[in-house]
Amino acid sequence: MYGTPVRRGVVEVDDALLRLRRLWSASRSRLVDDGGTAVEMSSLLVVEACARGAQRGAEVAVVDVAELADVAPSTASRLVDRAAAAGLLERRPSAVDPRRTALVLTERGWGLRERAVRARTGWLQDTLAAWSDEDVARLGALLARFADEVGRPPLS
Template identity: 55%
Template structure:
């Protein structure tokens, strides 16, 4: 098979995998109420920033969700409306607002993570450990490259890209 045929196969597989982001809304719930995937992404962005010892701003959430600032602001509003996050003044810059997880947001993140890991474990249960390790390494490498390149249609951050 040629490189182009492999790339074509990769494209086809990625299109088929879109269902990973369209799980039934009833899959992850907060106090019995289904949680939107967009709110899960806001929660994840805030949690990752907190784990890195950083504040999460609308700008950060826009970058994480690959959306415009105004769209990210609406996503935060939606997540705040159901009690997953709250807006607070930034301690480092009075002009900025930080977005922080609530206790409900932290519980929802735990449930979402557990849901994904349980599902992945089930899907990969018959795979040899070495194959799972190799897949994780390659997908991480691919994700890192996508982060450098940016989404389709955007100028790459690396000059050699």
């Protein structure tokens, strides 16, 4: 697999991904604040996991946060503790599994999520201002396709 010749364009994709590695890093997360305080990316990921689950009508648990944040469940649990202490979410008994705890965003958590989405999409809007609508749509479609491929389990 890694011994085959590199396809045209793969080197450019590799270079672009390396240059984009900090796209939503700590310096970028300062685009969103919570009452004048910069919000950590980990809290934004917890909030995003909870919001996405709620929008699907699904109960959200620590394992869902771990999956979105790409961390171990024990790490996700600590991130959830921090978000709960900041008043961004509440823990409630699970309606699905009595051994689990459901994570539900508070009004403050929903507000932070709204500001985060506005900040991200606003930044992207400004960054892509000179691009045609067709190019932006094509980029979005290709990135979504790439993200789907990266998210697939490896073939055995």
